[in-house]
Amino acid sequence: MATPNENLKSVLEHFGLTNLALAKALELDPSLVSRYLSGHRQLKAASPQMEAIAGFILTRSRRVKDMEWLKEQFQAAGLPTDISTVYRFKQNLIMWLASDGEKLRKNLGALLPGDIAGREPPVAQPQYNHMEAADNAVKLGCLQIALELAPILKALPRGTMADIFLSSDQIITTVNEDVAALLLRSMDESDLKIRMVVCVSGDTKAMSALIDTYMSALISGHIQLSVVHGMTQTVTNQMHLIIPERLAVLVTETPGSAATPVAAILREQSFVAEIQKSFEQAARYAQPVLNIYGDDFSRNILEIIYQEFCTPGALDVVKDNVNPMYMPQEAYNRVLRLHGHNETEYAWRSAEFIRFKSGMDETLRGGDLFREILALSRLNQIVRDGFCRMPGLYFMKKGFVHLDAQGCADVLNGYIRYLEEFPNFHLLILDDITLLHSDNCWQLKQNHHLAINHWSGPEPVMIHSDQLMLLREFQEHFDRLWAQGTGGIGSRGNVINILRDVARRMEMKLKQL
Known part of the structure; x- marks a missing residue:
C-alpha cells in the first residue's frame, strides 16, 4: 500500500x-x-x-x-x-x-x-445513560468533529430537538462545510430541529454567512433562530451543541482562523442537564429573528398575507406554484363550493376573498411595485398533472388543497389580466428555480417583513420575520434571482405569451378529463 x-x-x-x-x-x-x-x-x-x-x-x-x-x-x-x-x-x-x-x-x-x-452503521442506538468520564472525547479540527457527530446524529430519534448556542456569530465551525452539511443532512433525513441562539457581534459579514449557510433550514422551519445583542467573548469564541438528556458538544475557537478548533464531547448527565438549563435561560431573553406558524395559526397567517398584498408598499414574491389571489371572484367561489362548505362557511370565505382581492387591487392602483417569479418547470408540471397542490390556507382551511385543472387555468388567465391592466405588476418566468425555492413561496414586503410559506412537510408551515438582518439577506437573494431573467424571457409580452401557451395546454387537458 x-x-x-x-x-x-x-x-x-x-x-x-x-x-x-x-x-x-x-x-x-x-x-x-x-x-x-x-x-x-x-x-x-x-x-x-x-x-x-x-x-x-x-x-x-x-x-x-x-x-x-x-x-x-x-x-x-x-x-x-x-x-x-x-x-x-x-x-x-x-x-x-x-x-x-x-x-x-x-x-x-x-x-x-x-x-x-464503507458499511452500514449499527442498528442499535447508543445508550448515553450512566456514562463515565472516560466516555467523553476531545476532537481537533472540523473534520474530526463532523466524523464524531455523524453517528451520534444518525442514531437520534426522528424529530429530535437540539439546541445550539454561539457566543459570537463569528465562530467558523458552525459554517464549516463539513459540519454544516452534516447538520443540514440530519434535518433533511431525520427531521432534526434546532433552536439556535446567537450573540450578535455587529459583524454583518459573519451573520450573513450564517444565514446563507442555513437558509434552507430557516425556510423549512427546522431552525428557530434567536439573537442576543451585546458584548461577546473576545478571548475565545464558543459553540455549544446540546442534545437534551444525551450529550453536549463544546467547540472552542480562537478569534483568528489560523488555529484548529477544539471540541469536547461530554456525556456526563449532570453536566448535560445543567448546560441545558443555562441554554433555556439564554433563549428566554433572546430576541426571536423569525416566528414559525403551523396550521393551528391559520388566522395569523391570513393576516400576514393581507399585510403583504393589501397594504401600501412594494412586494416581491418568488413562488414554486400559482397564486389563487389572481383568480376572479366567480372562479374562487366555484372552488369553495367544490369543498362542500355549508352556506355560512361558504359565505365568510367568499367575503374574505373579496376583502383580499379589493385590497390587492387598491394597492396596485396606488402605484406600488409588485414583482413575482414563477418557474416554467412547475407550470409545465401542473399541466401534466392536471392540478396543483397548495396549502389549504389559500381557501381558509387547514392541510392541503388540490386545485383542479379549471382552477389552475383560471389563475393563469388571471395573471394575464393583471399584466395587461397594471404596468407596475411585473412577472418573471424562469426556466427553473433553485432547490432553495422548491415547494415554497417567498413574500417580501420591502423594508418591512418577510413571509415564507413552506409546504413540503406533513403540514404547511409559515415563516415570518420583521428583523432587518434576516430581511436584508433574503432580499439580496431575491434580487440576484430576479437579475437572472433581465433581458431574457422576462419581458411583459413574452411572459404573457408563455402564460397563454400554458393556459391553452391546460384547457386542452380539461377536455381530456
Whole structure:
C-alpha cells in the first residue's frame, strides 16, 4: 500500500503541479512541502495545511476524469467510492493524504456512518445513560468533529430537538462545510430541529454567512433562530451543541482562523442537564429573528398575507406554484363550493376573498411595485398533472388543497389580466428555480417583513420575520434571482405569451378529463 507522502506525490504528478507551485498557491514554505513529500514531516488530518491542500486539489479537479482518477485511488486504499457530495469527497481525500488518515479510519471505523466507513452503521442506538468520564472525547479540527457527530446524529430519534448556542456569530465551525452539511443532512433525513441562539457581534459579514449557510433550514422551519445583542467573548469564541438528556458538544475557537478548533464531547448527565438549563435561560431573553406558524395559526397567517398584498408598499414574491389571489371572484367561489362548505362557511370565505382581492387591487392602483417569479418547470408540471397542490390556507382551511385543472387555468388567465391592466405588476418566468425555492413561496414586503410559506412537510408551515438582518439577506437573494431573467424571457409580452401557451395546454387537458 502506498504511503501518504507517495499519495501526495501522485496527486501533484497527475495535475502537473510542482512542489513550488503548490507552496506558492497555498502560501506555504516550499521546504515544508518538500518535507511532506519526503515523509520527514507528518501531514495531520486536522491541520490547517491538510485542509488547504485538500481544498486546493478539489479546485483543480474540474474534469470528470480527474474525479474518476481520485476515486480509483480511494478504492485501492479501501475508502468508499459512493460519494454524493463534495464534502464527502473531501473527507476521503483528507483520509487518503493525511499521515494519520489510516489510524483515524481504524479508530473511528466503528463509529462512522456507512457512506464513510464503507458499511452500514449499527442498528442499535447508543445508550448515553450512566456514562463515565472516560466516555467523553476531545476532537481537533472540523473534520474530526463532523466524523464524531455523524453517528451520534444518525442514531437520534426522528424529530429530535437540539439546541445550539454561539457566543459570537463569528465562530467558523458552525459554517464549516463539513459540519454544516452534516447538520443540514440530519434535518433533511431525520427531521432534526434546532433552536439556535446567537450573540450578535455587529459583524454583518459573519451573520450573513450564517444565514446563507442555513437558509434552507430557516425556510423549512427546522431552525428557530434567536439573537442576543451585546458584548461577546473576545478571548475565545464558543459553540455549544446540546442534545437534551444525551450529550453536549463544546467547540472552542480562537478569534483568528489560523488555529484548529477544539471540541469536547461530554456525556456526563449532570453536566448535560445543567448546560441545558443555562441554554433555556439564554433563549428566554433572546430576541426571536423569525416566528414559525403551523396550521393551528391559520388566522395569523391570513393576516400576514393581507399585510403583504393589501397594504401600501412594494412586494416581491418568488413562488414554486400559482397564486389563487389572481383568480376572479366567480372562479374562487366555484372552488369553495367544490369543498362542500355549508352556506355560512361558504359565505365568510367568499367575503374574505373579496376583502383580499379589493385590497390587492387598491394597492396596485396606488402605484406600488409588485414583482413575482414563477418557474416554467412547475407550470409545465401542473399541466401534466392536471392540478396543483397548495396549502389549504389559500381557501381558509387547514392541510392541503388540490386545485383542479379549471382552477389552475383560471389563475393563469388571471395573471394575464393583471399584466395587461397594471404596468407596475411585473412577472418573471424562469426556466427553473433553485432547490432553495422548491415547494415554497417567498413574500417580501420591502423594508418591512418577510413571509415564507413552506409546504413540503406533513403540514404547511409559515415563516415570518420583521428583523432587518434576516430581511436584508433574503432580499439580496431575491434580487440576484430576479437579475437572472433581465433581458431574457422576462419581458411583459413574452411572459404573457408563455402564460397563454400554458393556459391553452391546460384547457386542452380539461377536455381530456
